[in-house]
Amino acid sequence: MKKLLSLMAICAIIFTANCSRIxxxxxxxxxxxxxAKTEVTSTTAKTTIRKEWIFNDVYLGRYHEITGNEITLQTDFAWSKEGDTYxxxxxxxxxxxxxxxxxxxxxENILLKQIDGDDIAIRE
Known part of the structure; x- marks a missing residue:
């Protein structure tokens, strides 16, 4: 019985020591x-093209391009920060x-601006 309790105590110490705070x-x-921008496709038709970046807290994200109501491009991305540059x-x-x-x-807004000065996106 003492061996079982000793083994359980050692296991408990190992498991609690390996836990780390995220x-x-x-x-x-x-x-x-x-x-978002609107393109004129003909004299009577317009198409809205929306680009969307979703940044999460683990330095990953998802990018979408939406034409009209259809997702035309979707991909994942990784992001990093060095100083105030992303x-x-x-x-x-x-x-x-x-x-x-x-x-x-x-x-009026909070913007993502490329290093060369072009606007990329606004915060929603």
Missing amino acids: EQNNDPIIGIWSQ TIEYRGLENTPHQTFKIVTSD
């Missing part, structure tokens, strides 16, 4: 960011270069 990521990029690496899109940008706050 860090909470409260980065301001976490959430949904989008860009980088997206798209997975599954080999010919797509990494995007590098910063979060910029204006009077």
Whole structure:
């Protein structure tokens, strides 16, 4: 009986020693960011193209392109942060270069802005 109790005590110590606390990521990029534009396809028809980035707290995310009501492109991405600069690496899109940008706050919106100055998306 003493051997069983000793074994259980050792197991309990090992299991509690291996538990670690998961860090909470409260980065301001976490959430949904989008860009929408309307293209004229003919004299009577217009199409809305929406791009959407969903950033999560484990440095991953999902990118969608939606034309009208149909998802035309969907892929996962990894994101990283160095200082105040963010980088997206798209997975599954080999010919797509990494995007590098910063979060910029204006009077009306919070924007993702590429390093060269072009706006990428606004926070929803």
